[in-house]
Amino acid sequence: xxxxxxxxxxxxxxxxxxxxxxxxxxxxxxxxxxxxxxxxxxxxxxxxxxxxxxxxxxxxxxxxxxxxxxxxxxxxxxxxxxxxxxxxxxxxxxxxxxxxxxxxxxxxxxxxxxxxxxxxxxxxxxxxxxxxxxxxxxxxxxxxxxxxxxxxxxxxxxxxxxxxxxxxxxxxxxxxxxxxxxxxxxxxxxxxxxxxxxxxxxxxxxxxxxxxxxxxxxxxxxxxxxxxxxxxxxxxxxxxxxxxxxxxxxxxxxxxxxxxxxxxxxxxxxxxxxxxxxxxxxxxxxxxxxxxxxxxxxxxxxxxxxxxxxxxxxxxxxxxxxxxxxxxxxxxxxxxxxxxxxxxxxxxxxxxxxxxxxxxxxxxxxxxxxxxxxxxxxxxxxxxxxxxxxxxxxxxxxxxxxxxxxxxxxxxxxxxxxxxxxxxxxxxxxxxxxxxxxxxxxxxxxxxxxx
Numbered sequence: 425x426x427x428x429x430x431x432x433x434x435x436x437x438x439x440x441x442x443x444x445x446x447x448x449x450x451x452x453x454x455x456x457x458x459x460x461x462x463x464x465x466x467x468x469x470x471x472x473x474x475x476x477x478x479x480x481x482x483x484x485x486x487x488x489x490x491x492x493x494x495x496x497x498x499x500x501x502x503x504x505x506x507x508x509x510x511x512x513x514x515x516x517x518x519x520x521x522x523x524x525x526x527x528x529x530x531x532x533x534x535x536x537x538x539x540x541x542x543x544x545x546x547x548x549x550x551x552x553x554x555x556x557x558x559x560x561x562x563x564x565x566x567x568x569x570x571x572x573x574x575x576x577x578x579x580x581x582x583x584x585x586x587x588x589x590x591x592x593x594x595x596x597x598x599x600x601x602x603x604x605x606x607x608x609x610x611x612x613x614x615x616x617x618x619x620x621x622x623x624x625x626x627x628x629x630x631x632x633x634x635x636x637x638x639x640x641x642x643x644x645x646x647x648x649x650x651x652x653x654x655x656x657x658x659x660x661x662x663x664x665x666x667x668x669x670x671x672x673x674x675x676x677x678x679x680x681x682x683x684x685x686x687x688x689x690x691x692x693x694x695x696x697x698x699x700x701x702x703x704x705x706x707x708x709x710x711x712x713x714x715x716x717x718x719x720x721x722x723x724x725x726x727x728x729x730x731x732x733x734x735x736x737x738x739x740x741x742x743x744x745x746x747x748x749x750x751x752x753x754x755x756x757x758x759x760x761x762x763x764x765x766x767x768x769x770x771x772x773x774x775x776x777x778x779x780x781x782x783x784x785x786x787x788x789x790x791x792x793x794x795x796x797x798x799x800x801x802x803x804x805x806x807x808x809x810x811x812x813x814x815x816x817x818x819x820x821x822x823x824x825x826x827x828x829x830x831x832x833x834x835x836x837x838x839x840x841x842x843x844x845x846x847x848x849x850x851x852x853x854x855x856x857x858x859x860x861x862x863x864x865x866x867x868x869x870x871x872x873x874x875x
Contacts, residue, residue, distance in 0.1 A: 432491070434484075434487040434488055434490070434491045435487070436472055436487065438487070438491065439471075439486075439487045439490045439491065440468060440471065440472065442490055442491060443468050443471065443490065443588070443591050443592060444468060446591070446592045447461065447464045447465065447468065447591055447592065450464070450592065450594060451464070454560040454563070454564075454594075455564060456560065456563055456564065457563065457564070457567055459567075459571060460563055460574075463574070463575060463580075463590065464590065464591045464592070464593075465591075466580055466590075467580040467586075467587045467588070467589075467590035467591040468587070468591045470580045470581035470587045471584060471587040471588060471591065473581070474580075474581045474582065474583055474584045474586070474587045475582075475583055475584065476583065476584045476585070477583050478585065478684075478711060479711060479737075479739055480682065480709040480711065480737055481654075481682060481709075483584070486584060486585075486588075486654075489653060489654040489682075490588070493624060493652045493653065493654065494652055494653070549607070552602070552605055553600075553601065553602025553603075553605045554600070554601055554602070554605060554607060554638075555598065555599070555600040556597065556598070556599055556611065557597070557598045558595065558596070558597065558598070559593075559595070559596035559597060559598045559626070559627050559628070559629060560594070560595070560596075561598075562598030562629070566598070566600075569600065569631070570598065570629065573629055573631060573660060573662060574627075574629065574660070575590060575660070576660065577660045577688035577689070577690065577715075578590075578658065578660070578686065578688065585656055585684050585686070586658075586686065588625075588656065589625045589627070589656040589657075589658050589686065590658075592624075592625055593625045593626070593627040593658065594624065594625055594626070595624075595625070595626040595627075596626035596627040596628045596629075596657070596658075597626070597628050597629075597642075598628075598629050599611070599628075599629070599630045599631070599638070599640060600631045600633075601631070601632045601633060601636040601637075601638050601667075602633055602636070603633035603634045603635060603636065603664075604633075604634070604635050604636065605633075605636050605637075606636065606637040606638075607636075607637060607638040607639070609639075610639040610640070610641050610672075610856055611638065611639065611640050611641065612641045624652040624654070624655060624656065625655075625656045625657065625658075626657045626658075627657075627658050627660075628642070628657065628658065628659040628660070629659075629660050629661075630659070630660070630661040630662065630669070630671070630689075631661075631662050631664075632661075632662065632663045632664060632667035632668075632669050632695075633664050633667065634664045634665045634666055634667065635665070635666045635667065636664075636667045636668070636669075637667075637668040637669070638668075638669055638670070639669075639670040639671075639672070640669075640670070640671050640672070641672045641673075641674065641856070641859070642671065642672070642673045642674070643673050643674035643675050643676075652681070653680055653681060653682065654681070654682050654684070655677070655681055655682070655683045655684065655685075655707070656684050656686070657685050657686070658685075658686040658687075659671075659685070659686070659687040659688070659689075660688055660689070661687075661688070661689035661690070661697065662689070662690050662692075663689065663690065663691045663692050663695035663696075663697050663722075664692045664695065665692045665693045665694055665695060666692075666693070666694040666695060667692065667695045667696070668695070668696045669695075669696070669697050669698075670697075670698045670699075670700070670854060671697070671698075671699045671700070672700045672701075672702070672854070672855060673685075673699075673700070673701040673702070674702050674704070674859065674863075675701065675702065675703045675704060675705065675706065675707075675710075676704040676705035676866070677705050677706060677707035677710075678705070678707065679705070679707065679708055679734060679736070680707070680708060681707035681708060682707060682708050682709045682710075683706065683707045683709070683710045683711075683712075684710075684711055684712065685710075685712045685714075686712070686714075687699070687712070687714035687715075688714060688715045688716070689714075689715075689716050689717075689724070690716075690717050690719075691716060691717065691718045691719060691722040691723070691724050691751075692719050692722060693719045693720045693721060693722060693748065694720070694721045694722060695719070695722045695723075696722070696723045696724075697716070697722075697723070697724045697725070698724075698725045698727070698854065699714070699724070699725070699726050699727070700727040700728075700729075700851070700854060700855070701727070701728050701729065702729045702852075702855070702863060703728070703729060703730040703731060703738070704731055704863065704866045704867075704870070705731070705733070706730065706731075706732070706736050706738050707736065708736060708737070709736065709737040709738070709739075710736075710737075710738045710739070710740070711737075711738075711739045711740075712739075712740050712741065713740075713741035713742065713743065713770070714726065714741070714742050714743070715742075715743045715744075715745070716742075716743070716744045716745065716753065717745045717747055718744060718745065718746050718747060718748060718751040718752070718753060719747060719748035719751065720748030720749045720750060720751060720777070721748065721749070721750045721751065722748060722751050722752075723751070723752045723753065724744060724752075724753045724754075725753070725754045725756075726742045726744075726753075726754065726755045726756070726771075727756050727757070727851050728740055728742075728756070728757035728758070728759075728769070728851075729757070729758055729759075729848055729851045729852070730757065730758070730759040730760070730761075730767055731759075731760050731762070731866075731867070731870050732759060732760065732761040732762060732763075732765030732766070732767045732795060732797075733762050733763055733765055733870060734763050734764065734765060735763065735764045735765060736765045736766075737765070737766050738759075738765070738766065738767045738768065739768040739770070740757065740767075740768070740769050740770070741769075741770040741771065741772070742755045742770070742771045742772070743771075743772045743773075743774070744771075744772070744773045744774065744782060745774050745776060746773065746774065746775045746776060746777060746780035746781075746782060746810070747776050747777055748777050749777045749778050749779055749780070750777075750778075750779045750780065750781075751777060751780050751781075752780065752781045752782065753773055753781075753782045753783075754782070754783050754784075754785075755771040755773065755782075755783075755784045755785075756783075756784075756785045756786075756851070757769050757771075757785070757786050757787070758787045758788070758789075758847065758848055758850075758851050759786075759787070759788040759789070759797065760788075760789045760791065760844050760847065760848065760867075760870075760871075761788060761789070761790050761791065761792070761795040761796070761797050762791045762792050762795060762870065762871070763792055763794065763795060764792070764794045764795060765792075765795050765796075766795070766796040766797075766798075767788065767795075767796070767797050767798075768797075768798045768799070768800070769786050769798075769799045769800070770799075770800045770801075770802070771784040771786070771800075771801050771802065771814075772801075772802035772803075772804065773802070773803055773804070773812055774804045774805075774806070775803075775804070775805040775806060775807055775810030775812055776806050776807070777807060778807050778809055778810075779809055779810075780807070780810045780811075781810070781811045781812070782803070782810070782811075782812045782813075783812070783813050783814065783815075784801040784802075784803070784813075784814040784815075785814065785815050785816070786799040786801065786815075786816040786817075786818075787816075787817050787818075787847070788817070788818040788819075789819065789820070789821065789843075789844065789847050790818065790819065790820050791820070791821070791840070791844075791871070797818050799816045799818070801814035801816065821840065821843050825839075825843055826839050826840070826843070829842060829843070837871070837872050840871055841867065841868045841871045841872065844867055844871050845864055845867055845868075848867065
């Protein structure tokens with residue numbers, strides 16, 4: 425990042441002019457309807473007065489990000505894997521990532537059997553009622569459906585980051601599952617729509633009609649070569665009666681990226697939503713506070729796995745509003761904190777209806793005396809028969825555990841890796857096997873300082 429003293433001063437007027445130019449470019453490029461462009465301009469109007477509310481990024485820094493969104497010092501044109509930064513190429517090789525997947529990660533255009541299979545898969549399943557499209561294409565093809573769901577769980581004036589995202593959103597995925605349809609295998613966004621996975625401000629809309637089932641995987645286990653320094657994705661999910669959905673988010677951001685994921689979901693009567701985030705590389709800082717509104721007998725589960733490394737800053741929240749009778753929610757996290765990183769977890773469960781149940785748990789393993797872990801659980805009940813609970817445990821690896829494993833012939837490094845993987849393993853139960861292999865390798869490298 426450019427030193428503060430060398431930066432050009434960017435005023436609010438400068439930033440708004442830049443955003444306005446982006447809006448015009450996006451509207452023209454996407455051939456979007458007038459109503460979407462109006463939403464962008466409404467967000468631009470709200471941007472100046474909206475609060476920032478960010479523990480890391482100041483208003484001055486945000487304006488700098490807007491003026492110069494791309495990071496300096498990265499290769500201008502990547503035409504082959506040989507153009508990747510040497511340390512990144514070496515890491516991909518150590519992880520055993522295939523050449524095809526390395527090309528995806530580098531943002532190279534790839535024509536593969538996998539891509540052909542996915543395209544054929546989507547054509548077949550579209551006939552059954554599964555629609556998977558880039559969000560900008562869905563805006564044109566299904567304007568009424570998108571219009572009735574776009575930005576219904578957020579307000580453009582609630583924060584500067586929400587306003588900025590709404591004004592300049594690009595990329596993202598629109599997922600619609602027709603009533604009664606059950607998709608039998610996971611949908612991996614990164615390979616379905618590569619450009620959306622690499623966009624700076626993707627907007628994701630998920631609509632699961634009654635009695636549906638699906639599993640969407642977003643992101644990638646290996647580090648992705650993105651060129652922007654601030655990533656602002658927004659996800660809006662709607663689960664109708666008895667829908668069953670899983671969203672697995674795999675994050676491995678470069679250390680120069682600040683990430684601000686914004687996720688919100690409405691869980692209908694008897695619906696079930698499991699949202700698992702695996703933070704293998706959180707970037708320079710990662711701040712998120714997802715929100716969920718849960719109807720009668722609905723259930724939401726928020727699982728977070730974090731590797732805190734170097735001097736990275738992570739602040740993850742999670743608010744659940746149990747609004748229907750017998751609604752339930754779990755907010756669980758496991759963090760491994762190394763080096764000089766800081767990890768903060770916050771969770772709030774609000775019981776607003778009878779016979780609701782909620783639980784918050786936070787476990788952290790400290791591998792460094794210079795690392796910091798804080799946890800702030802919150803339980804709020806407006807009824808007298810809710811069952812709400814929380815637990816937290818922060819500790820180091822016990823000497824006797826290391827001694828036992830080392831007495832069985834393991835080195836201290838291998839013993840530590842084994843303990844860390846065992847600590848995180850319960851949270852990985854719903855991750856497909858092909859990702860588990862890479863996740864375990866990354867954990868091993870991180871613990872041994874090889875990342």
